[in-house]
Amino acid sequence: MNAxxxxxxxxxxxxxVNGHPLVYLDSAATSQKPVQVIEALNDYxxxxxxxxxxxxxxxxxRATDLYEGARDKVRRFINAASTKEIxxxxxxxxxxxxVAQSYGRANVKEGDEIVITHMEHHxxxxxxxxxxxxxxxxxxxxxxxxxxxxxxDDVRATVTPNTKIVSVMMVSNxxxxxxxxxxxxKIAHENGAVMxxxxxxxxxxxxxxxxxxDCDFLAFSGHKMCGPTGIGVLYGxxxxxxxxxxxxxxxxxxxxxxxxxxxxxxxxxxxxxxxPIIAGAIGLGAAIDFLADIGLDKIEQHEHKLATxxxxxxxxxxxxxxxxxxxxxxxxxxxxFNLDEVHPHDVATVLxxxxxxxxxxxxxxQPLMKWCQVSSTARASFxxxxxxxxxxxxxxxxxxxxxxxxxxx
Amino acid sequence: xxxxxxDQLYRQVIMDHYKNPRNKGAIEDGSVTxxxxxxxxxxxxxxxxxxxxxxxxxxxxxxxxxxxxxxSASMMTQAIKGKDIKTALRLxxxxxxxxxxxxxxxxxxxxxxxxxxxxxxxxxxxxCATLSxxxxxxxxxxxx
Numbered sequence: 365m366n367a368x369x370x371x372x373x374x375x376x377x378x379x380x381v382n383g384h385p386l387v388y389l390d391s392a393a394t395s396q397k398p399v400q401v402i403e404a405l406n407d408y409x410x411x412x413x414x415x416x417x418x419x420x421x422x423x424x425x426r427a428t429d430l431y432e433g434a435r436d437k438v439r440r441f442i443n444a445a446s447t448k449e450i451x452x453x454x455x456x457x458x459x460x461x462x463v464a465q466s467y468g469r470a471n472v473k474e475g476d477e478i479v480i481t482h483m484e485h486h487x488x489x490x491x492x493x494x495x496x497x498x499x500x501x502x503x504x505x506x507x508x509x510x511x512x513x514x515x516x517d518d519v520r521a522t523v524t525p526n527t528k529i530v531s532v533m534m535v536s537n538x539x540x541x542x543x544x545x546x547x548x549x550k551i552a553h554e555n556g557a558v559m560x561x562x563x564x565x566x567x568x569x570x571x572x573x574x575x576x577x578d579c580d581f582l583a584f585s586g587h588k589m590c591g592p593t594g595i596g597v598l599y600g601x602x603x604x605x606x607x608x609x610x611x612x613x614x615x616x617x618x619x620x621x622x623x624x625x626x627x628x629x630x631x632x633x634x635x636x637x638x639x640p641i642i643a644g645a646i647g648l649g650a651a652i653d654f655l656a657d658i659g660l661d662k663i664e665q666h667e668h669k670l671a672t673x674x675x676x677x678x679x680x681x682x683x684x685x686x687x688x689x690x691x692x693x694x695x696x697x698x699x700x701f702n703l704d705e706v707h708p709h710d711v712a713t714v715l716x717x718x719x720x721x722x723x724x725x726x727x728x729x730q731p732l733m734k735w736c737q738v739s740s741t742a743r744a745s746f747x748x749x750x751x752x753x754x755x756x757x758x759x760x761x762x763x764x765x766x767x768x769x770x771x772x773x
Numbered sequence: 774x775x776x777x778x779x780d781q782l783y784r785q786v787i788m789d790h791y792k793n794p795r796n797k798g799a800i801e802d803g804s805v806t807x808x809x810x811x812x813x814x815x816x817x818x819x820x821x822x823x824x825x826x827x828x829x830x831x832x833x834x835x836x837x838x839x840x841x842x843x844x845s846a847s848m849m850t851q852a853i854k855g856k857d858i859k860t861a862l863r864l865x866x867x868x869x870x871x872x873x874x875x876x877x878x879x880x881x882x883x884x885x886x887x888x889x890x891x892x893x894x895x896x897x898x899x900x901c902a903t904l905s906x907x908x909x910x911x912x913x914x915x916x917x
Contacts, residue, residue, distance in 0.1 A: 382778070709814060709839035709901060710783075717779050725814040733815065739837045740815040768779065771788070 384719025434649030539688030595644030
């Protein structure tokens with residue numbers, strides 16, 4: 365794949381910021397959107413907008429076909445067995461909360477265990493903290509290796525027959541670590557636990573095959589994979605979802621409504637209360653077409669290449685410390701670092717003055733920051749439209765930052 | 774190297790306070806203790822003050838954060854020491870106005886704080902500058 369060619373589909377990248385051509389290195393927070401997605405949203409509102417599943421009229425049918433068509437695109441994208449297993453929600457956070465509140469409250473009791481890792485994003489920590497408080501279960505953390513990876517021995521030592529849920533991120537939003545989900549799932553299943561996967565940083569960047577992983581639930585967000593904000597997906601195995609209660613009740617999700625009792629629609633709609641996120645799902649469908657055309661394997665290779673190049677390039681900057689796996693082959697396109705005594709906020713402000721967008725802060729992973737003994741870090745994250753030139757600009761910007769603050773220290 | 778725009782933010786006075794913070798540490802048995810953090814970025818401040826007869830007789834801060842948040846804390850403690858609560862709170866209001874890019878009354882002698890005026894042009898950094906002031910406000914409001 366040719367990143368330079370692909371950039372032409374992203375109008376936002378063609379602009380100057382603070383007098384410099386924009387270098388966007390914050391795709392782990394949210395990715396930019398190609399014209400194909402912007403046009404799909406535009407077309408939907410200009411030509412097809414209507415509520416779904418109930419209209420007798422033509423627009424209603426068109427909107428329904430587009431919405432349900434997007435569901436099938438998602439199914440193919442993650443290789444799910446059926447569209448019944450694809451639930452459209454607001455994002456990864458909502459999806460993980462649904463699992464914790466519906467499956468969790470029904471199946472986790474006092475004395476049970478919920479197992480997560482130290483590298484999780486807050487959205488894969490707090491729903492489980494709340495579930496542990498609600499149920500009296502224990503929340504346990506799989507420790508991390510020095511290089512920011514998870515050892516399967518530690519997984520085996522932490523997961524026990526009392527464990528009911530194991531929930532792990534597939535790719536770390538801070539370290540870029542790619543976790544061995546297939547192996548962790550096996551260990552969870554051997555102990556009778558269900559496996560939940562936070563794929564927010566995986567789905568945009570590497571091939572996700574839910575049948576190969578054999579995970580029970582998997583969640584991701586559209587906006588990190590070229591789609592619009594406000595749309596995400598929960599995948600769940602049909603037999604598990606069938607036995608789960610909805611957590612939102614109202615229109616759209618009901619079958620029959622009586623004065624005192626009601627029944628729910630079948631899967632997947634029983635979990636989609638209210639008018640669904642129609643435009644968002646259609647936009648996500650367009651994003652999936654865009655990504656599938658390029659090929660996730662190509663995108664993954666491109667990011668490994670960029671990560672390798674970035675690790676090399678940044679290693680030349682004295683005083684720069686990089687967190688996470690040492691090899692670009694072992695990480696997705698995320699490089700998190702600190703520069704001497706210069707605070708990450710100050711780094712990000714100087715880089716911004718050079719037109720380079722990076723993130724500074726705790727990246728919604730406070731327990732991980734604590735584990736790494738830093739209070740905050742700066743992060744550059746790459747996507748299919750980033751080039752080696754972008755990394756050269758980052759490296760040059762960091763040298764300038766160092767120089768700018770050199771008088772102070 | 775020319776960074777005209779940045780120089781408005783990182784004034785020499787600010788960097789001096791960052792490098793050599795005044796009133797760094799904690800007052801043992803301080804009469805007012807406030808912990809505050811900025812949940813979006815992880816900056817945190819531990820502020821201790823002694824208030825006697827309505828006067829802030831001492832103030833110290835500890836914490837972690839960027840040059841703007843730490844220098845602002847240093848200047849804030851410097852500014853309120855010896856002031857009565859009302860004046861300290863008024864100063865805090867004026868500081869909020871400065872962060873919004875508003876003018877401040879002529880009778881106010883801001884001293885080093887004046888150097889933080891440039892922060893108003895960097896919206897992403899305003900919360901860094903106001904953290905310690907919010908902590909001080911919270912602490913003194915309970916003392917009124």
